[in-house]
Amino acid sequence: MPDSSRTAHALSVPGARLYYERGGTGPLLLLIGSPMDSSGFTPLAGVLSDRYTVITYDPRGTGSSTSEDTDQDVTPELQADDVYRLLTELGGEPADVFGSSGGAVVGLALVTAHPGQVRTLVAHEPPVIELLPDREQRRAEIGDIYDTYGTDGPDKAMQKFMAHAGLGNPAALDESGPRWEPSPAQIARMRASTGHFLAHLIRPTTSYQPDIQALQAASTRILVGAGNTSRGQLAHRTAVALATELGTPVIEFPGDHGGFLALPEQFGRELDQVLTRTA
Numbered sequence: 528m529p530d531s532s533r534t535a536h537a538l539s540v541p542g543a544r545l546y547y548e549r550g551g552t553g554p555l556l557l558l559i560g561s562p563m564d565s566s567g568f569t570p571l572a573g574v575l576s577d578r579y580t581v582i583t584y585d586p587r588g589t590g591s592s593t594s595e596d597t598d599q600d601v602t603p604e605l606q607a608d609d610v611y612r613l614l615t616e617l618g619g620e621p622a623d624v625f626g627s628s629g630g631a632v633v634g635l636a637l638v639t640a641h642p643g644q645v646r647t648l649v650a651h652e653p654p655v656i657e658l659l660p661d662r663e664q665r666r667a668e669i670g671d672i673y674d675t676y677g678t679d680g681p682d683k684a685m686q687k688f689m690a691h692a693g694l695g696n697p698a699a700l701d702e703s704g705p706r707w708e709p710s711p712a713q714i715a716r717m718r719a720s721t722g723h724f725l726a727h728l729i730r731p732t733t734s735y736q737p738d739i740q741a742l743q744a745a746s747t748r749i750l751v752g753a754g755n756t757s758r759g760q761l762a763h764r765t766a767v768a769l770a771t772e773l774g775t776p777v778i779e780f781p782g783d784h785g786g787f788l789a790l791p792e793q794f795g796r797e798l799d800q801v802l803t804r805t806a
Contacts, residue, residue, distance in 0.1 A: 532576065540612045542599075546591035547584035547613060551576030555622040556802070557614065558583050561606060561629030561732065562724040564590030571787045574795030579623075584613060586633075588727065589720050601723075602731040603629075607636035614644055623802050627651040627787065628762060629732045639738050642745035647802055651752040652762035652784055654692075655769055657736045665691070665761070669733050676725040681718075684725050693760035694784065739772045750778055750801060757783040 533550035548565055550572060556579035558568040565583035572581040585592035586606055594601070610633060614622055624645050626634030631653035638645050656665040668691045676684035742749055751770040757763040762784055770777045778801060780786050781793040 533572070538613055538616050540587075540609050542596060543587035543592060543594045543609065545584055545587065545609060545613060547582060548572075549580065549582055549617075551579050551581045553577075553579045555580050555582065555614075555617065555620065557610070557622050557624045559586075559610060559624065559626045559630035559633055561586050561633055562589055562720050562728050563628070563630070564592075564720065566590065567788060570791035571795055571798075574791050575799065578799060582613070582617065582622075584610075588723050598727075600727045600731050603632045603636040603735045604640065606633040607640055610637050611641050611644060619644075621646040623647045623649075625649045625651065625798060626653070628654060628784065629728065632732050632735050635737050635742065636735065638745050638747045638749065639741045642741075642747050645747045647748045647750065649750045649752055649778075649798065649801060650766075650769065651780060651787075652754065652757065652760075652766045653751075653769060654733050654762050655735060655737055655765045656733050656761070658765060658768035658772060666734070669730060673725065673730055676722075681721045681725060685721060688725075688729070692762065692784075737769065737772070742773060749773060749775070751775060752778045752780045752801075754783040754786045755779040755781060756786075760784055 533548045536547050536549060538545045538547065546565070556575060558572060558581060560567055564585040568583045572583055575581050586601065587609055588594035588597065588601060621644060624634050624637065624647070626632070626648065628651070631650035632655060634645070634648045634650050635653060638648050656662050659665060668687070672684050672687045672691060675687055751766050751773065753763045753766040760783065767777055780797050781790045783789070787794040
């Protein structure tokens, strides 16, 4: 449930009903994750609400959002259409978008389909493994994770996913900063969405091929971010690969893949500076 400073809403879209929250004043800023639901952005939204009208939402089939077809794969393009309909409901004016992880992939799909809808996209560590030189190996690992989920269940599959992503391996990471440690309530929400992630999100998200030419031609200002303590993690590598393809520098954000959770004040200040900086 939202805190007292935010209001809860629902929007019907084709095949789903989306839960979203709104709070703050100022330019419209949408925070999106996948498979993470809106609750993961609560600390960051609180930091930014004095400067932005901050919108967070639960992707279809996640959190408090429903999906009519529970056997349907949820592609970045489908999620981007949901986000486009949400922004239209909010008035249709161009918005700033911060997307993290799978949410950053959705942001790329949104800009590709509706470039006029997004003023600035900050894509934080999108797992676009198709841009990596070892993409065949990474594809095979994703396939194995998916198969493991079907044969051995979510716990073993998630163990493989964590290894694949380079998460939970202190030897591979920069130890200089704090990391996010989820609360028991957050762990419960994540576990509730694990099956949906493994069955219907992980393959379409990681197989997404960014249309570099369309992104470069878009009116949207596209910025690629990566954590300053996430070197060694897969999503840091893919962020660097995307920035290289776009011909833009990587913007360092505080913390690791979940830096906005562990360090919301510092992360929020950096995001505000990035959004207000002259292009």
